Every structure is written in C-alpha cells, then in structure tokens.
Amino acid sequence: MRIGVITFPGSLDDRDAQRAVRLAGGEPVALWHGSHDLEGVDALILPGGFSYGDYLRCGAIASLSPIMSEVVDAANAGMPVLGICNGFQMLAEAHLLEGGLIRNDHGSFICRDQVLRVENASTAWTSEFEAGQEIIIPLKNGEGGFIASEETLDRLEGEGRVAFRYVGVNPNGSLRDIAGITNAAGNVVGLMPHPEHAVEPGFGPDTAAAMRSGVDGLGFFTSVIRRTLVEA
C-alpha cells in the first residue's frame, strides 16, 4: 500500500511520518506541496511542522497550496487522509474538518507524552484500536486549542465524530477535551498529538515496561493499511 506524505515549506515531521508508514508495512511516497500530482497513492498524510512559519494562521497558507485542490477532491472521494498537528490545522483551514485551532490557553508551547482515549475506533485510521482504549503518544504544540461553536460541538459528539479525547490533563484548553476529530465518512482524521513519534521501541514514550518503549502510534498506520487491503 502506497501512502503519500506531503511536504510543505516548514514541514518538520514528514520524514518521521514516512518512517512510520514503513515500520507499519506500507510504502511511503514523498509528495510536494507545489505539485498537482498525488502519484496514485492510496492514502495521504499531512504532517506536522510550522508551514509558512505559521504566518496568517496556522496551516492557512498551506491549505491554499497547489496540491490541496487534489487533496480536497481525493478526501471527498473517500481516500483516507490523516492530518497530524499542523496537518490537522491545514485540514481545518481547508474545511475538510470542522472547528479551528487557536493558541494554547496557557500561552506556552507544550511538549509531553499524552494519554488519549480513542473515542471512535471505526475511522480509516483507528480501526486497529478498541473504542475507549487509552493510548500514549507525544504531543507538541503551541496552537492546539480545539474550538468550535456549541452547536458544532454537540453535533460532532452526537455523530460520534470526536475521534480522540485528552485524558488526565487537557494540555491546551481544547473544548470538551477534544484531541482529534473525523469527518462524517470516517476517512479524514485530524489530531494534534503525534502518532508518528510512537512507532518504534527505543524511540517512543516511556511505558511501565521500559523507557521509550511506547509504540501506540503504530495502530494509526496499520489501521489504514489493513482497511485498504481488506477493501482491495
């Protein structure tokens, strides 16, 4: 399975996302923001970073990139799309996901291993998890506060479109502890924490078993690979 990872000017975690795809058994395909060619990939990842230096609004200028017109078309046609951190901000700016991300309520950048609860285990990127399962993956952001109108929040909750919720600590003031959401079809998922940094023993979050042994992020990538194999 070929999974495209789009690099924008200022992307930081594109190589980590490619590595995560490889470790999960997929074939990563590096894509460039200035192109209009998705190169026939089966799924897409918009990685973390600080595209365009967070100018205008986080993810706003990247959401106007040439390749984003193809991303929007592919997402609307059902292709799995995962937006991580800055990628989540881009998906919100491109109106593929609802709500918006604003500066953390405490005003500081935060970097920590974060406990999340998987609220929706039937999306393209979460089917390897159990609903209600708690996972630990790194979180690192300055503008990760998820907001939306009360009406939108109620609708997201009612339709089961809250994909992940922060557990224990709300690290950025996100309304209703929302860490990530999905679109109605379940193919587009965005979240602020970083699954691609928890995919290989020795380089992930600490666990009770051993330091840096956490690989809870791997399930995101194996989910989309298994789903596509089953559908094929």
Place this chain on the structure above:
Amino acid sequence: MPTIVVEVMPKAELLDPQGKAVVGALSRTGHGSISGVRVGKRFELTVDGPVDEDLRAEVAALAENVLSNSVIEDVVGIHYEQSNAEAAAEAAEHHDGYDAPAGETH
C-alpha cells in the same frame, strides 16, 4: 495608490491568550487601570487600479475567506484609505502647510 485596510479580531466570546498575556504585563508594570486587551490583525492591501464595485466585492470575499477564519475570528472593518503620499499631495494642493517627511512613500 489606494490602500485597503482589513481589520480582523479574535471572536469576542473566545479567550485571547495573546491579549491575556499583554494585559498581565501591563498590570505588572503599574497599569492596573487597563483591565483588558485583545490583540487582532490589520492587513493593508495595496491596489494598482481604481477601487470599483468589483474590487470591493473581491476584497470583502478575501477578508471573509482568506484573511480571516470565521470559526475563530471576525472581520471587524474594511476601510479604503489613501496612501500617505497621496494624502500629502492632496494637502499640498490645498495649501494647508503639510510637509511630507522625506522618503515617506508608503
């Protein structure tokens, strides 16, 4: 050259962490009488041609769709201003004694 000014503010009902940090600093430096600060953005758009109805409509759409994000921000003003050079030329014409500072071009 006409300048179009677009002003954008974080939505009133949302916490503005930047404004909160500024008001905290003001309070610490003896300006406790300032009880609130909200920080927004001002865009200055320069256009080469005349400001007609089409351009006004285009700017209004850009203000809503690109310069702001309606989920988190409001467009609070769109003004059409002369550039400083134009204002100076006009003032000189009316002989009201305005001297444009040397090198002022914006």
